[in-house]
Amino acid sequence: MKCVNVVKIGSLRDPDPQTRGAVGVLDIPEQPLGDEDVRIKVAYCSICGSDPHLVEGIFGTDVPIGIGHELSGVIAELGPKATKKGLKVGDRVAGNFVRFCGTCYYCQNGQQQFCESLQEYNRPGMAETIVWHESQVYKLPDDVPLRVGCLLEPTSVAVRVMDKVRPRVGERVAICGAGPIGLLTLQLIKIMGATSLTLIEPIAERRELATSYGADHTIDPTTQDVVATARELTNGLGYDVVIDCSGSVRGIQPLPRITARGGRLIFAAMYPGGYEFPLNIHQYCYLNELTITGLYISPYAYPRAAQVMPRLDLAALTEAVFDLDDAVEAFEAQVSGKYPKVLIRCNQIEGE
Template sequence: MKQINVIKTGSLKEKDANLKGAVATLEVSEYEMGPEDVKIKVAYCAVCGSDPHLVEGIFGWVPPFGIGHEVSGVIVGLGEKATKKGLQIGDRVAGNFLKFCGTCYYCQNGQQQFCEHGDEYNRAGMSQYIVWHESQVYKLPDGISLKTGCLLEPVSIAVRMMDKVQPKLGMKIAVNGGGPIGLLGLQGFKMMGATDLTLFEPIEDRRTLAKKYGADHVIDPTREDIEEATKRITNGRGFDAVVDCSGFAPSLHKLPPLVARGGMLLYGAMYPNDFEMPLNLYKYCYFNELTISGYYVAPYCFPRAAQIMSRFDLEDFTVKVFDIDDSVAAMEAQVSGKYFKILIRCNEIEGE
C-alpha cells in the first residue's frame, strides 16, 4: 500500500522549505490485523501542525516513519472479536490515533492521556489502509462526510480545551493564534456562551474567519499592543480565560498580563522542547491566583466530539486537498502557511 513517510529529518525554515528528499510516498506493507482490530480504507487524512515538527525531527524519531493521525475512511475488515461497539463492514468512521490500554496506573486513575502503552497502535494515517484497535474507532454521524470526518481528531482537541477551561456563560475569553485549533476552540467557546470573545492573530484571512465564527473582537498583534487591547475590551480587568493556540514562543510571555485575577491561562499548543519561559510567581500565581495549565491529546473526548461535530462550521477546513502521491507538494504547502488546512486524499471512495 502507499504511505507518506518522513525519509530524512531536518530544518523546515521558510528559506529552505523544499522538502524533496525529506518526505515521499512509499510502498509499504499493510498492517497486520489482530482479533480485536478494525481495518479501514482511508479516505482522507488531514495535515496537523505537528506533522512538520516530525519532519524537523524534534521528537527524536528515526526515519523512515509514516505520519498523519487525523483520519477518516470506511471499514473493510473486522477482527472476530471486534464486536463491542457494533461496527460493521462499510461503516464510515474516524478515530483516535492512540489506543488507551485501560489497565495501566494512569488509565485506572482517570488519566488516559498518560497511558503507559498509548503508542502501541499509533500508526500512520497518511496511508491507503490503517489498522486500529476497535476502541479507537468511531462511527461518523449521519450528515458528516468523509471529507469532514477526518476532522474528528482536531474537534476532539477543541472539546478537550472546553474540558480544561470549563467556561461558564458570560465569561470573557481570548484565544491567541487563529490556526485550525484556535478557530475550533473559538467556535467551542462561542457555543458555551463566552462574551467579549477575542482572537489575537496577525493573518488577516484568519481574523476574517474568526469574525465569521462569532468573535466579538479580532486584534492584529503586529499593529496593536495586546495588553492595551485587553484593557480596552475588559475594562482593565483582563480575560477570565486566555488560551494560546499559536505555539509561537516569542509571544508566550505576553499572555499572563492578559488574564484576570483568579483566571485561567491555558498553553494549548506544541512548543519547542527546550523552550523555557520566565514567570513572576509572586504576581501571577500568588497575588493574582492564576491557574496555568496545558493539555496533551484528548482523553474521554471522542464520543462527545462526534456528537457535536455537526454544530461546528468546518467548510473552510476542507478546501485544499492533495492526493497521496503529491506528498512533497502537500507538505511544502503546509510549511508555506498559505492554506488554512490541508487534506490528503488517500483513496477515492464511491459516494463519499
C-alpha cells in the same frame, strides 16, 4: 500499499535542498489484522501542525517513518473479536491515534492521558489503509461527510480544551492563534456563552475567518499592543479565560498580563521541549491567583467531539485537498500558511 513517509530530517522551510527536510510516498507492506483490530480504507488524512515538526526531527525519530493521524475512512475488514462497539464493514469512521491500555493505574483513575502503556500511532494514516484497535475507532454521524470527518481528532482537542477551561456563561475569553485548533476552540467556546471573545492572530485572512466564526474582536500582534488593546476591550479587567493555541514562544509572552485576576490561562499547543517560560510567580500566582494548566492528548473526548461536529462550521478547514501522490505539494502548502488546514485524499470513496 502507498504511504507518506518522512524521508529526510530537517525544516521544510529550509532554503538549502541539501539540509531541507522532505517527505515522499513510499510502498510499505499492508499491516496485519489482529483479532480485535479494524482495517480502515482511508478516505482523507489532514496534516496536523505536529507533522512538519516530525519532519524536523523534534521527536527524535529515525527515517523513513510513516506519518498522519487525523483521518477518516470506511471499515474494510474486522478482526474476529472486534465486536464490542458494534462496528461493521462499510461503516464511515474516524478515530483516536493513540490506544490506551485500560488497566494501568492512570487508566483506572480517570487519567487515560497518562497511560503507562500508551501505544502511540506507529501505523501511519496518510496511507491507503490503516489498522487500529477497535477501541480507537468511532462511527461518524450520518450528516458528517468523510471530508469533514478527518477533523474528528482536532475537534477532540478543542473538546479537551473545554474540559480544561470549564467555561461559564458570560466569561470574557481570549484565544491566541487562529490555526485549526484555535478556530475550533473559538466556535465551541462561543457556543458555551463566551463574551468579549477576542482572537489574537497575525494573519489577516485568519482574523477575518475568526470574525465569521463569531469572534467579537481581533487583535493583530504585529501592529497592535496586545496588552493595551486587551485591557481596553475588557475595561481594564482582562480576560477570565485565556487560551493559547499558537504554540508560539513569542505569542505567549503577554498572555499572563491579559488574564484577569482569578482567571485561567490554558496552554493548548505544542511547544519546543527546551523552552522555559518566564513567569513572575509572586504577581500572577500569588497576587492574581491565576490557574495555569496545559493539555497533552484528548482522553474521553472523542464521542462528544463526534456529536458536536455537525454544529461546527468546518468548510474553511476542508477546502485544500491534495491527492496522496501529491503529498510533497500538500506539505509545501501546509508550511506556506496559505490554508488553515490541508487534507490528503488517500482513496476515492464511492458516495462520499
